[in-house]
Amino acid sequence: MSLQELYQEIILDHGRHPRNFGPLPESTHSAAGYNPLCGDRVHLYMKVQEDQIQDIAFEGAGCAICMASASLMTERLRGEPAQTALATFTEMQATLTGERDTSDDLGDLACLAGVRQFPSRIKCALLPWHALREALTGSPEEAPCPSRS
Ligand code: ZN
Numbered sequence: 001m002s003l004q005e006l007y008q009e010i011i012l013d014h015g016r017h018p019r020n021f022g023p024l025p026e027s028t029h030s031a032a033g034y035n036p037l038c039g040d041r042v043h044l045y046m047k048v049q050e051d052q053i054q055d056i057a058f059e060g061a062g063c064a065i066c067m068a069s070a071s072l073m074t075e076r077l078r079g080e081p082a083q084t085a086l087a088t089f090t091e092m093q094a095t096l097t098g099e100r101d102t103s104d105d106l107g108d109l110a111c112l113a114g115v116r117q118f119p120s121r122i123k124c125a126l127l128p129w130h131a132l133r134e135a136l137t138g139s140p141e142e143a144p145c146p147s148r149s
Contacts, residue, residue, distance in 0.1 A: 007111035010072075015064030020074035024057040031135035033127045040066040040124055044131040051082045058128065065112070065121050070128035072108055082136050089129045096122050 001009075024030075024045035032043045040062030047055040056074045060067075077085045088109075094100040095113050103113035115121040 004114070007114055010108060010111040011064060011068040014068035014071040018058075018067045018071040020057045020071065020078070021059065022057055023059060024055060026055070027057075029135040031131040031138065033131040033134075035062070035066070035123050035127045037120060038063055038066070038124050040127050042066065042070050042128045042131050044070070044128060044135055046135055048082060048136075053077050053080055053082060053085060058131075062127070063121075063124055065115060065124040066127055069112055069125045072112065073128050073132065076107070076109060077132070085132060086136060089133050092129050093126060096125055 024047060026047050027045035028048050029046040030044060032041070034041050040060070042058055042060040042062065044058045045056070046053050056078050058070045058074060060070070076088065080088075091100075091106065092109060092112070095103050095106065096116050098116045103110040106113070112125045115125045
């Protein structure tokens, strides 16, 4: 089996059987994303304590690429510090848009790097990651105080 085929298998497996799929009742952070080009919808939930992602889950419906990306993301980020999650977002974005050549350091996430050959699917793969960043950086705790007028 070639590496390409192995990556294909991982995506199909996670696309069909997404890990960490479902609501997270004790979530402290959440965000939703929608990709109108493909119809993908992802709602991401996280329980973050002391800047660490204690738990993470998602709901939604979409193509195999989107579901696999969300599934792989939750597997990767559970237990990680929020800063690491944001750094991984930046790496994934750069990898999928072709800004960086290597995906060797991404582990299982590297299987998503192949989508950069298919520009219309890049949004599918990045949708859960954008929701991640929004959930982490747009959280009520960190939002600036509303300006008084
Ligand atoms: Zn899609």
